[in-house]
Amino acid sequence: MLKFHIDGGSRGNPGPAGYGVVVTDAAGNPVTTLHASLGVQTNNFAEYSGLLAALRYALENGATDIAVYSDSELLVRQMQGRYQVKSPSLRPLFDEASQLARKIPRFRIEHVYRESNRDADRLANQAMDKSSSSRSR
Numbered sequence: 003m004l005k006f007h008i009d010g011g012s013r014g015n016p017g018p019a020g021y022g023v024v025v026t027d028a029a030g031n032p033v034t035t036l037h038a039s040l041g042v043q044t045n046n047f048a049e050y051s052g053l054l055a056a057l058r059y060a061l062e063n064g065a066t067d068i069a070v071y072s073d074s075e076l077l078v079r080q081m082q083g084r085y086q087v088k089s090p091s092l093r094p095l096f097d098e099a100s101q102l103a104r105k106i107p108r109f110r111i112e113h114v115y116r117e118s119n120r121d122a123d124r125l126a127n128q129a130m131d132k133s134s135s136s137r138s139r
Contacts, residue, residue: 003028003067006056007114009122010040010048010074013130019043020129021052022122025059034059037125039133048126049074050095053081053111057102067108071119078113 005026012019023036036055040048053070060068072078079085080096081103087096103109116123 003069004033004060004063004065005030006060006068006070007119007122008049008052008056008070008072009119009126010045010050010052011123011126011130012043012045012048013134016042016044016047018130018133019045019048019051020126020131020133021048021055022125022127022129023052023056023059024121024125025056035121035125037129039129041133044091046074046076046089046092047095049077050092050099052122052126053077053099054095054102057099057106060106061102065106068106068110070109070111071114072111073114073116073119073123075113078111081111 007024010021019040025033027033040051056070080087087093
């Protein structure tokens with residue numbers, strides 16, 4: 003069982019964007035972290051990019067039971083089938099995430115408040131800092 007705390011953001015919307023992912027085992031012990039700058043993107047693109055990174059990591063490492071925690075209510079509700087994906091730019095990201103999630107026998111995603119997602123937020127901000135500095139060169 004792996005737990006993934008994911009976050010994505012952009013400074014401006016769109017603006018310099020990035021995501022962060024903190025992976026822990028069932029007991030909460032650190033496994034790894036993932037983060038990347040995304041150039042100029044929207045915050046929702048960045049949130050989905052974090053989810054996709056988490057899902058790819060899970061599949062590459064043979065995970066069969068994962069829980070994903072995100073402070074993006076939109077992303078969580080869309081992945082749960084509770085909200086429609088109305089944005090044409092998010093549809094391909096949603097479709098890919100859904101396809102990857104179906105390959106994991108026990109996949110669940112839950113909304114958490116920002117306070118519960120501090121480490122993933124810190125990583126996303128580091129990635130946004132990289133996007134900002136490479137953009138200003």
